[in-house]
Amino acid sequence: xxxxxxxxxxxxxxxxxxxxxxxxxxxxxxxxxxxxxxxxxxxxxxxxxxxxxxxxxxxxxxxxxxxxxxxxxxxxxxxxxxxxxxxxxxxxxxxxxxxxxxxxxxxxxxxxxxxxxxxxxxxxxxxxx
Amino acid sequence: xxxxxxxxxxxxxxxxxxxxxxxxxxxxxxxxxxxxxxxxxxxxxxxxxxxxxxxxxxxxxxxxxxxxxxxxxxxxxxxxxxxxxxxxxxxxxxxxxxxxxxxxxxxxxxxxxxxxxxxxxxxxxxxxx
Numbered sequence: 001x002x003x004x005x006x007x008x009x010x011x012x013x014x015x016x017x018x019x020x021x022x023x024x025x026x027x028x029x030x031x032x033x034x035x036x037x038x039x040x041x042x043x044x045x046x047x048x049x050x051x052x053x054x055x056x057x058x059x060x061x062x063x064x065x066x067x068x069x070x071x072x073x074x075x076x077x078x079x080x081x082x083x084x085x086x087x088x089x090x091x092x093x094x095x096x097x098x099x100x101x102x103x104x105x106x107x108x109x110x111x112x113x114x115x116x117x118x119x120x121x122x123x124x125x126x127x128x129x
Numbered sequence: 130x131x132x133x134x135x136x137x138x139x140x141x142x143x144x145x146x147x148x149x150x151x152x153x154x155x156x157x158x159x160x161x162x163x164x165x166x167x168x169x170x171x172x173x174x175x176x177x178x179x180x181x182x183x184x185x186x187x188x189x190x191x192x193x194x195x196x197x198x199x200x201x202x203x204x205x206x207x208x209x210x211x212x213x214x215x216x217x218x219x220x221x222x223x224x225x226x227x228x229x230x231x232x233x234x235x236x237x238x239x240x241x242x243x244x245x246x247x248x249x250x251x252x253x254x255x256x257x258x
Contacts, residue, residue: 077224
């Protein structure tokens with residue numbers, strides 16, 4: 001049985017993909033894939049997603065060069081979430097942090113705090129707009 | 130500004146929560162929260178979710194005893210995904226594996242393989258049904 005038959009895509013044909021840096025265990029980001037972007041991810045060895053806001057395919061790093069080389073693709077017991085181990089080139093977050101999860105909750109939800117250094121500015125990643 | 134104001138819940142009032150075991154870095158599961166279940170998670174220090182299939186609140190471990198003590202709650206740059214560090218009691222997966230992500234893709238998507246031992250059977254966790 002193909003593993004695709006064990007996956008459940010949602011009503012929009014999408015499945016969330018958690019991206020984890022294999023060597024550090026850091027969770028870098030979460031984005032959405034459809035079947036075609038997952039097939040392209042497997043075929044090319046680089047992560048490809050479906051943008052819900054822009055309604056288009058995108059390859060991580062297509063603008064920034066900060067691509068993700070796929071090391072492992074796992075899926076959960078319900079078949080409705082992917083966990084992809086990658087080797088991350090550069091910073092995963094478009095805001096210049098290593099991980100998109102660079103803020104944590106403090107004071108019982110009353111505030112949030114940045115928990116890691118910003119490695120690059122968005123201007124350094126994408127150029128001045 | 131409350132961190133709740135930095136979050137974006139979806140059209141159904143939900144936000145995905147990635148659960149990571151703090152001491153090992155293992156991603157254990159992904160489940161959905163609404164604002165009330167997130168507030169309860171913060172107030173009690175144990176993870177609470179909203180079940181989309183059962184349309185009800187649930188605390189992780191309420192049946193199995195395999196609860197999750199919250200150590201950190203982070204959120205991503207877009208404010209639409211949570212990453213929660215926990216101390217996991219017992220096995221996270223209802224199928225008896227440490228992580229729900231116990232299967233990985235092999236052979237370019239042609240098959241899948243179990244990648245970790247099953248610690249308990251569902252019957253051992255939940256009793257015979």
